[in-house]
Amino acid sequence: MKILLEMTDEGEPEIIIKCHKLTPDIIKLQQMLASYDAGNGSLNQIIFYKGDTEYYMNLNDILFFQTESSVIYAHTATDAYETKYKLYELEEILPAAFIRISKSAIVNSSLIYSIQRNLAASSVISFNNTHKEVYVSRAYYKMLKNKMEERRFHKL
Numbered sequence: 001m002k003i004l005l006e007m008t009d010e011g012e013p014e015i016i017i018k019c020h021k022l023t024p025d026i027i028k029l030q031q032m033l034a035s036y037d038a039g040n041g042s043l044n045q046i047i048f049y050k051g052d053t054e055y056y057m058n059l060n061d062i063l064f065f066q067t068e069s070s071v072i073y074a075h076t077a078t079d080a081y082e083t084k085y086k087l088y089e090l091e092e093i094l095p096a097a098f099i100r101i102s103k104s105a106i107v108n109s110s111l112i113y114s115i116q117r118n119l120a121a122s123s124v125i126s127f128n129n130t131h132k133e134v135y136v137s138r139a140y141y142k143m144l145k146n147k148m149e150e151r152r153f154h155k156l
Contacts, residue, residue, distance in 0.1 A: 028084065048074055048081035055081055059098075063111050063127050064134045065090055067104040077130035099147045101125070102137040109147045117141075 019026050048055040063075045067087060073080045083090075090098070090106055097110040107125060115136065116124040122135035136144055 046074070046083060046085070048083055050079075050081050057081070059095060059108070060110075062108055063130070063132060064105055064107040064125075066134060075132055075134075077127065077132065097151075099144060101140045101144055102135060105134050107134060107144075109144070109151055112148065115144070115148070
């Protein structure tokens with residue numbers, strides 16, 4: 001892929017994608033660019049899927065992302081939606097409030113209500129106004145605690 005940057009004094013920034021055919025990679029790139037928030041340098045929206053329907057939801061509504069049988073689901077308080085991204089791709093493009101908590105999950109730290117610590121096994125994260133929970137592996141617990149302290153003092 002060739003990337004060309006052209007500086008100009010007129011109008012707002014414009015991005016043009018030239019391609020021979022519309023591939024899944026080109027579609028993903030277009031979607032990422034369309035939902036990019038230049039104000040904070042991250043995505044503010046991702047396209048989610050349920051059956052044949054596409055959903056355009058704000059990332060602030062997502063509690064966590066989790067892998068189930070090689071499919072990545074984005075969980076809200078009331079539902080779950082598929083996403084075409086892999087967890088490692090989400091780690092790179094999600095806002096700073098999202099943090100990896102296990103090999104199979106990324107959580108929105110700004111929506112965590114409680115963490116039930118378990119010294120022998122995974123700890124349990126709970127959220128407000130929902131029965132949904134997600135587990136934090138011991139290997140990621142310290143990073144999550146640091147993120148929660150950061151949230152407490154800087155409000156992500």
